[in-house]
Amino acid sequence: MSYQNLSVQEENGILILTISREKALNALNGQTILELRQFFAEDAPNRDGIRSIIITGAGPKAFVAGADIKEFVGLDAENGRQLSQRGQDVFRMIETFPKPVLAAVNGFALGGGCELAMACHLRVASENARFGQPEVNLGIIPGYGGTQRLIQYVGKGKAMELLLTGDMLDAREAHTLGLVNHVVPAGELLDKAKSILQKIATKGPVAVAGVISSVNAYFQYNEDGFDHEVRAFGKTTGTEDFKEGATAFIEKRQANFTGK
Template sequence: MPYTNLLIDEQDGILILTLNRPKAMNALNTKTMLELQHFFAEDAPAREGLKGIILTGAGEKAFVAGADIKEFLALDTQKGQDMAQRGQDVFFLIERFHKPVIALVNGFALGGGCELSMACHLRIATENARFGQPEVNLGIIPGYGGTQRLIQYLGKTKATELLLTGDMITADQALAWGLVNYVLPAGEAMDKAKAIIGKIAKKGPVAIAKTIEAINAYFQHDEDGFDREVKAFGQTTGTEDFKEGAAAFIEKRSANFTGR
């Protein structure tokens, strides 16, 4: 699939995925969502040697400033539900991806942009980043998981305040409240994201994928996270990676994981 709104740059096994609609503040329109869906469902899983993905926005103003409101004008109840479901399905692909996905939030992350950042496994913000779910200002609510994931990260009290007021918070507030992992100057954020993925890439690939599964299970109402952990633990103990990791520990050397 040729990409129009996504730029892909591979650097030493790390894919830097840039949402490329800077004139529209990288707003999430239908085409962008379809491209994200294809990328995470078809393209990225097929890439050999992939260490992880860094997701960011083009330009200096916005990560993603929201959804494309122009497309909302034609919605009715059913079309609105369909749009929200498609958006949630795409973001679940990101949240459940088997390699680390880091959001490098380099400006406004509002509405769908905040929801997109929360679907990633980790978040690094530049000092000018701003986060918020301002949908109530338009007379609607978040539809791509914002009412659920914001509570997961901030807790009910703070999340309820932000969801009902539509207020934005600064990068420093997001860090203090647990929404982001790091706040760094713009010139340092990408290097930090690469360093984190590089560190994770040295671990057992199967173990990383199973850890992501177990973490996600904690928030899935139809699954017992503890049971998922038990099954995932058992699955990892049967891998070649575990045998290699245990042997390397005993022999006091670095492990050579193969992902099997």
Template sequence: MTYQNLLAVEENGIITLTINRPKALNALNQQTLKELKQFFGQDALAVEGLKGVVLTGAGPKSFVAGADISEFTGLDAQAGLEMAQHGQDIFFLIEEFKVPVVAAINGFALGGGCELAMACHLRVASEKARFGQPEVNLGIIPGYGGTQRLIQYLGKTKAIELLMTGDMIKAEEAYRLGLLNYVTPAGEEVAKAKELLEKIATKAPIAIQKVIECVNSHFSKGGFEKEVIEFANAVNTEDFKEGASAFLEKRAPNFKGH
């Protein structure tokens, strides 16, 4: 397995997969998404005796700080629809993966990073981790499953607040709200994730796979399809063009409502 933006290290049947773009706070660009698709859709499936995957981010600051907004400029509705659908398809590969995938969240998990963490089966976070879906600050909405999975974990009341305010929450609050399985001291999140995988690996592999399938079957994909359509519609607005420009220019946006 050779990648440009991922590091994959296997030890005792557990692969630690690190998103390795620390200078960009591990932002999800299209190359990184392509490599995640390659890993979960092909490469990892060929690993014999695989117990599970730990997904984390390089560096001390960020798990994944969001999508790479520089790739969003110039999108029209069709391109936005295709981008959102592509991202959702990759995240479904993770959610439906045959063995457990544990997110070891070492820092910022914002936007696409929060969506990526939620696509994993379990989440362990450093006490320094921060979570949020700040897309409304750019004039768009989450497109990689955020409007759906956040409700699944938090319930409608808090999820819709966070989606509408774009607020960021700390690890302890994320744990209290039900987003996280564990919070650890900084630097211990990967070890805790591996501990969970070792425990699960003592159980019957087929039973674990069926648990994953049955839990996933509880949730309809209809809402995800709606998210793709409305992400595309939001991308086609003047507000999004203004929001993206403001973000890249590091200034406050001036939204007009059209």
């Protein structure tokens, strides 16, 4: 598939998805949101042999520095609601994608960029990364899930402070608060991201998908996470992967999972 604002590279079962609007600090405009939807709805699910995805931003300055504010000018309440819903729908697709999605955060991850990183399953940040939800500075609030996901990572009190002040977190602060899994020098960012995903790739794909869906279920108001886990556990015990994993454990060898 061809994209205007995204570039896609495949490497050893990992898709590296780069948001490529470097001159605009990779800001999320409508076209980019549309392409992200296309990627996660049509492109990535139909690629054979893909085990995981890295999302990053082009250039050293920004992962995604926010939404493209020029497109917000002139919005009325209904158009604003629709714009927010489109973004939330796409980010929910990322959050529920059955294969690991890791944000490799280089530079600024602000507004929609912070929301995009939080929708991913894991986050690795370069030492120069900065995170924040500065929407109140513009007289609006986060619209792509920021008020909900930030609480999940840093707790209500700190999330409230960050959302109300618009203050930024540096990479170390984000790591201390639990927003980021790892912080590395900028030149090691993609290597660290790949090493994590390569380790996950040795695990059972059905089990990995079950972990993702079960963890997500904890935060869904209309779903019992414990019940979801029971059903997901039952599903894994009936797979060829479980038989292979158990046999490999008994035989003290590396399992060869097939995702079946």
